Amino acid sequence: xxxxxxxxxxxxxxxxxxxxxxxxxxxxxxxxxxxxxxxxxxxxxxxxxxxxxxxxxxxxxxxxxxxxxxxxxxxxxxxxxxxxxxxxxxxxxxxxxxxxxxxxxxxxxx
Numbered sequence: 001x002x003x004x005x006x007x008x009x010x011x012x013x014x015x016x017x018x019x020x021x022x023x024x025x026x027x028x029x030x031x032x033x034x035x036x037x038x039x040x041x042x043x044x045x046x047x048x049x050x051x052x053x054x055x056x057x058x059x060x061x062x063x064x065x066x067x068x069x070x071x072x073x074x075x076x077x078x079x080x081x082x083x084x085x086x087x088x089x090x091x092x093x094x095x096x097x098x099x100x101x102x103x104x105x106x107x108x109x110x
Contacts, residue, residue: 027061027073034080044081044088051092055099062105075106 033039044051058074061067082093096102 024069024073027070027077031073031076031080034077037083037085040080040084041086041088044084044092051095052099055096055102059099059102059105063101063108078102 030043034043055078058078061070061074062078064070078096082096083089084092
């Protein structure tokens, strides 16, 4: 079912008018999805080739002190993905741990 109302096709308001951006919606959805252990395996296995890009973005957001919401969402996503079961969890934790500057940013976050 597709909504044909004008609200479905309207662009997002400019950032200075609204705190809701497509990036924030994506971060919020991914962080909520990654809370349940049953969702972790499909998330990690579907994006295993793109994990480096995902972690690069999450680490950049973690270092952005101006955007506290994005920092918290990125921390939640990184934590949840690294706790996935099986070999995927170990692979995620290894890739995240080897990412440059992630440890120093995590320590600064505390």
